[in-house]
Amino acid sequence: xxxxNSWHRAWMQLxxxxxxxxxxxxxxxxxxTQAPERMSRWxxxxxxxxxxxxxxxxxxxxxxxxxxxxVTLVDVGQEIVGREAAEAAIVNFHQVAFAAKPEVKTFTAGxxxxxxxxxxxxxxxxxxxxxxxxxxxxxxxxxAVYDLADDKITALRLYGPAAGLVQQLTASESxxx
Numbered sequence: 060x061x062x063x064n065s066w067h068r069a070w071m072q073l074x075x076x077x078x079x080x081x082x083x084x085x086x087x088x089x090x091x092t093q094a095p096e097r098m099s100r101w102x103x104x105x106x107x108x109x110x111x112x113x114x115x116x117x118x119x120x121x122x123x124x125x126x127x128x129x130v131t132l133v134d135v136g137q138e139i140v141g142r143e144a145a146e147a148a149i150v151n152f153h154q155v156a157f158a159a160k161p162e163v164k165t166f167t168a169g170x171x172x173x174x175x176x177x178x179x180x181x182x183x184x185x186x187x188x189x190x191x192x193x194x195x196x197x198x199x200x201x202x203a204v205y206d207l208a209d210d211k212i213t214a215l216r217l218y219g220p221a222a223g224l225v226q227q228l229t230a231s232e233s234x235x236x
Contacts, residue, residue: 097171103207104168110212111175114149115160121146125211134222145215156187157197157224164200173205179220183228188221190228199223 098106110123121142130139130148139148153159159181166175179199185192201219205212 098207098210100168100170102210103171103173106207106210106212107166107168107173107205111163111166114153117154120149123212125209125213128211128213128215130215131217132221133216133218134220137221153181156183156185157181158184159197171207173207175203175205177201177203179224183224187228188225190225193228195228197224197227199227 106123110120112118113120113123124142124145126142127140128142128145130145131137132139139145157179159179161177161179164176164178167173177200179197179201181197183190183193183195183197199220201217201223204216204218206214
């Protein structure tokens with residue numbers, strides 16, 4: 060399940076340790092960690108600009124991901140966990156199952172969170188959820204919500220692309236009269 064804001068607040072409250080507690084933890088062989096750094100709106104926008112430029116340019120977009128990123132396809136309830144798995148899924152989606160790129164229609168960022176309204180535009184070139192390549196052109200609107208901490212994207216929630224793609228790929232070629 061994707062981590063929400065309440066999880067982040069709880070983590071920030073629990074992860075900051077006082078030096079005496081940190082020494083006790085170290086003495087027992089456990090490790091102490093710092094809380095994720097709260098990101099400003101400006102820094103959130105900067106990280107997102109770098110991510111989107113890499114994604115749209117087929118660059119190293121996964122460099123913007125936290126090691127334990129959670130990507131959720133909300134419309135179908137699927138989660139992908141971890142940087143490598145998320146990168147592989149996105150590459151497969153944009154370059155294998157489809158020859159496609161997202162068009163960014165709107166973008167908004169706050170402190171540690173960003174939203175984008177996008178349209179996936181491309182051609183169905185490979186298997187997608189059991190649907191073999193059709194060669195059909197697709198144009199599917201969707202929304203992406205990003206959580207960020209420590210200059211990394213920690214969660215990505217996608218609303219609508221999977222269901223919209225299935226609908227377009229399985230629709231009749233011409234509407235019936």
